[in-house]
Amino acid sequence: MDDETKARQFRELALPYLDDAYNFARWLTHNSQNAEDVVQDAYMRAFQFFDGFRGGNPRAWILTIVRNSYYAWLRKSQSQAAVGLTAASVADVGDEEDVNELEMSDPDQDDVETLLIKRTEADALHSLIAALPSAFRETLVLREMEELSYQQIAEITGVPIGTVMSRLARARGLLQKAWAKYQEKERSA
Amino acid sequence: MSCADMAALLHGMLDGELDAVNAVQFERHIEGCAACAAEYRRQKELRAAIRRPDLFHRAPEHLRRAIENAIPSGVARRTEAAPWWRRLFSDWRLGAGMSLALAASLALFIVTTGNNDSLQEELIAGHIRSLQADHLTDVATSDQHTVKPWFNGKLDVSPPVVDLADGGFPLAGGRLDYIDGRAAAVLVYRRHQHVINLFVWADEGAADTPPRASSHRGYNLIHWTRGELSFWAVSELNLDEMREFEAMYTKQISP
Numbered sequence: 098m099d100d101e102t103k104a105r106q107f108r109e110l111a112l113p114y115l116d117d118a119y120n121f122a123r124w125l126t127h128n129s130q131n132a133e134d135v136v137q138d139a140y141m142r143a144f145q146f147f148d149g150f151r152g153g154n155p156r157a158w159i160l161t162i163v164r165n166s167y168y169a170w171l172r173k174s175q176s177q178a179a180v181g182l183t184a185a186s187v188a189d190v191g192d193e194e195d196v197n198e199l200e201m202s203d204p205d206q207d208d209v210e211t212l213l214i215k216r217t218e219a220d221a222l223h224s225l226i227a228a229l230p231s232a233f234r235e236t237l238v239l240r241e242m243e244e245l246s247y248q249q250i251a252e253i254t255g256v257p258i259g260t261v262m263s264r265l266a267r268a269r270g271l272l273q274k275a276w277a278k279y280q281e282k283e284r285s286a
Numbered sequence: 287m288s289c290a291d292m293a294a295l296l297h298g299m300l301d302g303e304l305d306a307v308n309a310v311q312f313e314r315h316i317e318g319c320a321a322c323a324a325e326y327r328r329q330k331e332l333r334a335a336i337r338r339p340d341l342f343h344r345a346p347e348h349l350r351r352a353i354e355n356a357i358p359s360g361v362a363r364r365t366e367a368a369p370w371w372r373r374l375f376s377d378w379r380l381g382a383g384m385s386l387a388l389a390a391s392l393a394l395f396i397v398t399t400g401n402n403d404s405l406q407e408e409l410i411a412g413h414i415r416s417l418q419a420d421h422l423t424d425v426a427t428s429d430q431h432t433v434k435p436w437f438n439g440k441l442d443v444s445p446p447v448v449d450l451a452d453g454g455f456p457l458a459g460g461r462l463d464y465i466d467g468r469a470a471a472v473l474v475y476r477r478h479q480h481v482i483n484l485f486v487w488a489d490e491g492a493a494d495t496p497p498r499a500s501s502h503r504g505y506n507l508i509h510w511t512r513g514e515l516s517f518w519a520v521s522e523l524n525l526d527e528m529r530e531f532e533a534m535y536t537k538q539i540s541p
Binding site for chain 2: 104107108112115116118119120123124129132133136137140141144146148149150152153161165218219222223226237240241242246247251255256257262265266269272273276277
């Protein structure tokens with residue numbers, strides 16, 4: 098395949114998923130500038146390895162590469178000086194290594210209450226999802242926003258389907274609890 | 287079934303991942319159980335809230351343009367960044383030696399154009415067969431010193447056996463298979479929940495060839511020839527990790 102054909106085929110296949118790629122990266126990184134860097138890197142890699150893509154679900158393929166780029170970015174920002182390293186990325190690294198070791202950040206806590214003051218419903222829900230431990234957040238975003246199957250999420254995140262299911266249940270449980278609290282507050286206000 | 291059992295089914299139901307039997311069971315249960323019905327309703331409401339469009343972040347227009355502009359040349363340049371390939375290889379958690387090996391195998395990476403279709407079909411069929419219950423290995427052990435002698439006397443070839451557990455590809459065992467009308471040794475490696483079948487057979491007089499990757503029916507294959515042995519790695523694993531596997535295996539068996 099010549100370069101022009103390859104570029105054309107890549108455009109047709111990969112560009113329709115740019116919003117998905119960005120949304121996923123944005124939820125992983127918590128930040129739009131970092132999400133842009135991650136997505137740019139991911140699309141470069143995807144183009145580079147496009148020869149190896151035959152069939153399969155292109156959305157899942159792109160999101161897998163976005164996730165790899167995210168962890169590469171995370172390691173890089175970690176290896177650089179501690180200056181500018183966000184608390185969120187530190188938490189994410191620990192989380193990736195062993196989610197069970199991590200003290201679960203339960204959104205049903207005081208700091209979340211302050212987060213929720215004077216916010217619209219969408220803003221409130223946004224901060225509650227963002228506050229989920231990253232393994233839960235990632236699974237939830239892949240399921241609810243990217244609408245992938247358990248099998249696809251298992252492949253992208255490199256864990257068994259049973260783990261996908263338990264992470265999803267935990268994520269929804271934590272979120273539901275915090276969301277109910279928010280709604281209750283809104284009603285009484 | 288108890289409400290605790292239902293909790294396990296609830297998310298599967300919500301996600302359309304239950305089979306018919308379990309779905310019916312779940313629906314029957316919530317008809318008669320107010321608590322589970324309420325929980326199911328709450329989760330449905332939460333889902334509707336999460337799926338609202340303003341929680342989905344669309345890519346900004348300038349990012350779309352930047353990526354579109356970068357595609358024809360194949361290399362998106364970022365002003366302050368190192369060349370893409372250097373960043374790529376510096377990010378692999380690999381030592382310098384492995385990065386070089388990986389770079390070399392990538393540089394030589396060519397997609398085959400289908401001359402080997404029927405052979406590839408056979409290899410994939412062998413791989414799929416191996417995934418069915420109890421067909422994976424004839425000798426199941428992670429001990430390379432057990433696997434290697436096991437092949438002796440069964441084949442005209444003794445494949446190089448190395449455990450790559452340190453690199454994240456533990457050896458699961460070995461078995462015999464028949465490919466292209468001849469007996470082949472198969473080394474079985476694991477990567478997380480995936481299986482890599484490495485088929486090896488003697489190819490007398492064959493010159494060494496660099497690794498070539500190809501994909502067929504959703505499976506990835508890498509083929510190379512070395513020391514008059516023909517190697518085919520087959521897996522549903524992604525090609526990046528397949529290449530990593532090939533580079534690691536080749537490095538380990540090199541004198």
